[in-house]
Amino acid sequence: xxxxxxxxxxxxxxxxxxxxxxxxxxxxxxxxxxxxxxxxxxxxxxxxxxxxxxxxxxxxxxxxxxxxxxxxxxxxxxxxxxxxxxxxxxxxxxxxxxxxxxxxxxxxxxxxxxxxxxxxxxxxxxxxxxxxxxxxxxxxxxxxxxxxxxxxxxxxxxxxxxxxxxxxx
Numbered sequence: 001x002x003x004x005x006x007x008x009x010x011x012x013x014x015x016x017x018x019x020x021x022x023x024x025x026x027x028x029x030x031x032x033x034x035x036x037x038x039x040x041x042x043x044x045x046x047x048x049x050x051x052x053x054x055x056x057x058x059x060x061x062x063x064x065x066x067x068x069x070x071x072x073x074x075x076x077x078x079x080x081x082x083x084x085x086x087x088x089x090x091x092x093x094x095x096x097x098x099x100x101x102x103x104x105x106x107x108x109x110x111x112x113x114x115x116x117x118x119x120x121x122x123x124x125x126x127x128x129x130x131x132x133x134x135x136x137x138x139x140x141x142x143x144x145x146x147x148x149x150x151x152x153x154x155x156x157x158x159x160x161x162x163x164x165x166x167x168x169x
Contacts, residue, residue, distance in 0.1 A: 035099065035106065035142045036061045036069065039149060041165025043075075045158025052079040052114075052158060054093060058165070069099040069106075079116060087129070089118030095134050104143040108151055110136035132157050142167070 038060045044053045056075030063070040073095040080088040095112030116129035138153015138161065149165040 035140070035149070035167070036064060037167045037169055039147075039165040039167040041149065041151075041163050043077075043151075043161060043163035045155065045161035047157065047159040049083045050079070050081045050157060052091060053077050054091070056093070056165075058097065067100060067102050069097075071097040071099070073097055073110070073112070079114075087118055089116060089129060091116045093134055095136075099140060101140075104141055106140040106142070108136065108138050108140045108153065110134060110155075114157075136161055 039058045041056050041058060042053065043056060045051065054075045054077030056073050058073045059071050061069045061071055074093070076090065076092045078088070079091050080086070091114045093112060093114040095110045098109045100107045112134040113131050114134050115131045117126050118129050119126055133156055135156035136153055137155065138151055140149060140151040142149040147167040149163075149167065151161075151163045151165075153161055155161050
C-alpha cells in the first residue's frame with residue numbers, strides 16, 4: 001500500500017513537473033510597440049485625375065509621450081495626371097507625421113511636400129513640374145508585437161489614400 005501510494009505520488013509529481021515545463025516554456029507573446037520603430041511602406045493615392053504610388057522610409061519616433069508620436073518620412077515614386085492632357089513622371093517627398101493613440105489604433109496626420117518631375121516625350125531630359133503639399137488625415141493600425149502596418153485616409157491632391165508597411169528595429 002505504501003509502495004502503491006508512492007507510485008501514485010511519483011506519477012502525479014512527474015506529470016505536474018512536465019506540465020509546468022511545457023506551459024512555462026511556451027512561446028511568449030511579443031508586446032513590443034513597433035509603431036515607435038522606423039519602417040518602410042508603400043502608399044497609393046488617387047483623385048481620379050491624379051494618382052501616385054510611393055515607396056517611403058519612416059524614421060523612428062523623434063518625439064514621444066505615452067500616446068503622442070512625431071516621425072519623419074522620406075520617399076519617392078511615380079505619378080500620373082490627366083486633365084486636359086496626360087502627363088506622368090516621378091516624385092520625391094518629405095513629410096512630418098503625427099500619431100495619436102494607444103495600442104494598435106492611431107490617428108495619423110501628415111504634412112509635407114512632393115516635388116514632381118517628368119521627361120519630355122522622346123527625350124531623356126528631366127523637367128521640374130511643380131511642388132505640391134502633402135496632407136493626410138487617417139487611421140493607422142499596427143498591433144503590438146506585429147511589424148506589419150496598415151493605414152487609410154483622405155488627403156489633399158490624393159483624396160483617397162492607403163498604405164501598408166513593415167517595421168524594422
